[in-house]
Amino acid sequence: MAAVIDVQGVSKQFKIHHERHQSLKERLLHPRSGSTEVFHALSGINFTVEQGETVGIVGQNGSGKSTLLKCICGVLKPTTGEIKLRGSLAALLELGAGFQTELSGRDNVYLYGAMLGFSKRMVDAIFDDVVAFSEIEQFIDTQVKFYSSGMYVRLAFAVAVNVDPDILVVDEVLAVGDERFQAKCVDRISRFQDEGRTILLVTHNADQVRALCDRAVVLDGGQMIADGPTQESLRIFREHLFDDVVAHDVAQLHDTISIDAVTTPSGSFEIRSGSALHLDVSVSSKTAYSGNFVMEVFTRGGLLVSRSDAQGSPVNLVPGANVIGIDLAQIPLLDGVYDLNVGIVDHHGHSVIAWREQAASIQVTYDGREGGIVELGASIRQQ
């Protein structure tokens, strides 16, 4: 498989003008005044994306993820470095930015298609699909300025996903439209994955990345701090995310506390649905630390089943080996494998002190006939 996106040493600097002199008079009067500051939005980013991969780019606001995306789409040119691309690319950056409000929806579909680099003949071939997907058949010949914001965005999304791109770049746009339309968008993205297309998803929603991506790249302050399997990258992302919220120095605690293993008394992680399970979490610490213990349970498909609240339950670690017990009285889960993430956070739930992704996998077997993830034990009778 060929690398379809190859980002090599990409840096991007912006000049920030503190005093803008844009008229001729001002330029002549102040030839060198107006201080400019160089802002490093990206520095030395390297990664490649293979064909068929779905890669998430995660980072907080201002971490440079949108700048990186704009560079990949060619809207911005990197200051140094280069990006090599194979195949056609459709970007869901700012949906509808290319629309001419005076023109009809029909004209805009063709114009937007042309902007994305697709010929009139190709847009002809998919026009009906676009209209059907956007669900605005009635208004396709109405000027776009009379559209509601939802219709506007739906039409733009419909064009971008129907023009048959090899690479689809999605920037936080899965939040458009109503819930039903969102489900349709996610469904379309899954179909793209099945068809072996490449998808680049930018978001700060970790759950979305977990659900859709094979791999994640984490940006922080314009630097790439992780590039690897989703679980691992998200762990790093979280640590940085929590780090920045509270300024106190947790860095020195990182190496002092580690979660070594999660075990069960019997050594087996296979249980029957409805039975109890006891887990022991071994934590080694070099110092005494009072924090909170948190855990998450995910399905193999990346769906979050349960997450303890950020506060967690208080634990007092002593220097040396510690064991924290988790009692699950009655597991209502149905057939399947469930992954457990565990971690120690500070008292406010702001900084992650130690985290272990996929610390344990529990195999649940279920004899009943209910389907899904959880047994509700519904009893049905006619009254």
Next chain:
Amino acid sequence: MSDAPSAGQRHRSLDDAPVRVVSARATLSTRLGNLWSRRELLLGLISSDIRIKYKNSTLGLFWSMLSPAFTLAVYFMVFSIFLKNGIPNFVIYLFSGLVVWNMFQNSINTATGVIVDRAALVKKVSFPREILALSNVGAAVVYFVVQLLVLVIFVAALGHAPAWRFLLILPISFVALYFFTSALAIVMSAVNVYLRDMKHLMEVLLQLWFWLTPVVYSYENSIAPHLARHGLSALYFLNPVTLVVVTFQRVFYVSTVVHSTVTGQILHILPTWSFEKFLALNLLLLGVSVLLFVIAEAIFGRLEGNFESEL
């Protein structure tokens, strides 16, 4: 890219797909290649430009003829009737120069502000930005064609035969004008991003430029004797629009020497150059204009890099 979308099918392999590179500086040939590959977008933008301009007007494209017709009528009244310049068939002389000038002026006036006006698009969608300026030139070309048709009908209606032999030079002259106009439009649209005064400055400069071009007066009759005395005739032709205007006048107005309708004296209206000299000069202009276009592309490429921090 020609694959039809088909659900559930394994997507084609991209191993052999051409590689596109996004980097700080693209070579000139890459830039020109990109521009050519996006010609369909150019056509789309031109047609949307024209449709938006006349979207809510009843007369539509007809306005692109009415407004120049009005200008024509005013100049005709002022120069032929009130100032009595004595040039016979002055309407044809004026019209053949005005179609050329209108195309040039329209293009530059609209293209200078276009990148700033479409900032939202420039910051969000990736395409060669100079296409925006070129689409304004393209729209002006469409209006030019409409006006040229009217001129041809007008000339035919008056029973005035064009200089058939010189007709051959007309396309060369027009293409030269197209490249020169595009070059200026591209550069001005980029410069205007940094110096917003450029738009207003160009409007003033274009007025001056209009009077430096022999549209409403005759070069041979009014300017040539003064310049020739100082041996500066060539200076006047440094304005590329002049040669195009004179060529159009030579084709449609035909006569180089006429008798004044007022005094009966002999008037030298147009240069008495041979066909070969017209051809050679126009070919030279074409070469220079294409070169200027390439230079303009290079300048645009340099200026484009910092658009996002200025828009």
